[in-house]
Amino acid sequence: MIYETRNIHINNQTASLTSYIISNTPEVDEQRKRPAVVICPGGGYEFTSDREAEPIALKMMNMGFHAFVLNYSVKPNVYPQALLELATAVQIVRENHQEWGIDQDKIIIAGFSAGGHLAASLGVFWQSSYLLEKMKGDKESWQPNGLLLAYPVISSGEFGHEGSFKALLAENYEQMKVEMSLENQVNAMTPPTFLWHTLEDGLVPMENSLLFASQLRKQKIPFELHLFPNGGHGLSLATVATSREAHGVNEQVAVWPELFERWVKNNI
Numbered sequence: 001m002i003y004e005t006r007n008i009h010i011n012n013q014t015a016s017l018t019s020y021i022i023s024n025t026p027e028v029d030e031q032r033k034r035p036a037v038v039i040c041p042g043g044g045y046e047f048t049s050d051r052e053a054e055p056i057a058l059k060m061m062n063m064g065f066h067a068f069v070l071n072y073s074v075k076p077n078v079y080p081q082a083l084l085e086l087a088t089a090v091q092i093v094r095e096n097h098q099e100w101g102i103d104q105d106k107i108i109i110a111g112f113s114a115g116g117h118l119a120a121s122l123g124v125f126w127q128s129s130y131l132l133e134k135m136k137g138d139k140e141s142w143q144p145n146g147l148l149l150a151y152p153v154i155s156s157g158e159f160g161h162e163g164s165f166k167a168l169l170a171e172n173y174e175q176m177k178v179e180m181s182l183e184n185q186v187n188a189m190t191p192p193t194f195l196w197h198t199l200e201d202g203l204v205p206m207e208n209s210l211l212f213a214s215q216l217r218k219q220k221i222p223f224e225l226h227l228f229p230n231g232g233h234g235l236s237l238a239t240v241a242t243s244r245e246a247h248g249v250n251e252q253v254a255v256w257p258e259l260f261e262r263w264v265k266n267n268i
Contacts, residue, residue, distance in 0.1 A: 001061070002100070008088050013073045015085040017092060020057040020067040024101050035106035035264060036066040036093050037148070040086065042113025042234065045167035046075045051234070051242045052112040052150075059237055060110075063261045066102055068093060072118065075167040079180065080130070082168075086122050087135055087142040094141055106268050108146040113204060113234060114164045116152025117182065120212065123147045123193070124185040146268045147193040148260055149212065151204055151233055156181040159207035186215035194263045196226040196256050203233035224263050228253045 002021035007014050017038075024032050037060045041052035048071050057067035070089045072082040090107060097104040111119025125131060126143050135142060153164045156177040169176050178184065193216055197206040206227055216223040231250045236242035238253035 006092070008085050008092075010084050010088065011081060013077055013081060013085075015073055015082075015089075016071040017089045018054075018057075018069045018071070019100075020054075020061050020069070021100050022061055022064070022066055033097075033101055033103040034064060034066050035108060035268065036068065036100075036102045037108050037110050038068045038070060038086070038089055038093060038144075040070055040072065040109065040111040040115030040118045042111075042115045042151075042153075043074065044161070044164045045082070045114045045117075046163075048072065048074065048115070049112070049234070049236075051236045051244070052115065055237055055242045056110065056112075059257050063257060065264075066100060076170070078170045078172065079168050079176070080134075082118050083121050083125065084131075084134055086118055087126070087131055090122070090142045090144060091135070091137060106145055106264070108148055108264065108268065109144045110148035110150070111152060112150045112236065114153045114161075114168075116149040117154060117164060117168075117180075119144075119147055120149055120152060120154060120182045121180075123190050124182055124187060127189050144191050146191050146264065149193060149195045149209065150256070151197050151201055151235070152195070152208055152212070153204050154182050154208035154212045159205040159211070161204045161208075183211040183215050186212065186219055186221070188219050188221075190216065190219065190221050192222040192267050194224050194260050196228065196253075196259075198228045198231040198233075198235065198253065200230055201233045222267055224259075224267075226256065226259060228256075
């Protein structure tokens with residue numbers, strides 16, 4: 001395994017990208033190209049959760065994916081700082097696809113809770129004129145080929161998690177909250193998406209995933225949506241590895257990585 005952390009410097013701020021790369025060997029297949037998953041942990045744009053970082057990366061590796069964890073900038077840093085960091089992270093992964101044995105056409109952004117909002121933001125904005133102005137290179141270099149959205153923050157409307165949007169937008173909250181309500185931004189260039197949520201999520205209601213999926217359907221973007229009947233917010237893997245007092249083990253939910261793995265094989 002190649003395990004290393006590199007810094008991303010943008011606007012006098014520093015994010016970090018930690019790699020979990022499966023080492024190919026001649027005995028296995030040193031020319032093998034694997035999909036890559038860039039992970040955006042949640043935390044309401046106020047912190048990045050450890051429970052949605054390395055445990056997710058190790059699970060992805062176990063299923064044959066290369067994995068990368070982005071520790072992106074949060075409050076008091078505001079939009080679009082984290083988005084620029086994520087776009088740069090994807091660019092780094094794609095630029096190094098030969099060295100790291102990555103299938104550059106299978107780079108998936110995984111986001112949890114507010115990290116889901118960040119992942120989905122790149123999904124809907126990757127071809128925007130703003131990123132073209134701020135980033136170096138072609139837009140295809142930071143284009144995501146798929147999205148994994150786990151109990152994502154999507155909407156700033158009736159079902160919104162207000163705290164995430166206020167942390168993301170600060171004094172621009174009222175001015176930009178509709179624009180950053182991402183069900184309003186889904187377009188024909190949004191990549192195929194895998195979503196999951198729980199019906200009992202009282203912090204970020206399942207309607208966030210439903211609203212995004214509804215717009216994907218209107219745009220005829222392939223997607224898969226799983227709604228699990230039980231479990232609160234922030235379950236991560238829903239196993240002992242990521243459990244704590246408020247976020248326990250849930251055997252029904254814990255199947256999501258295998259569902260995701262199958263979806264990637266059939267759709268990305």
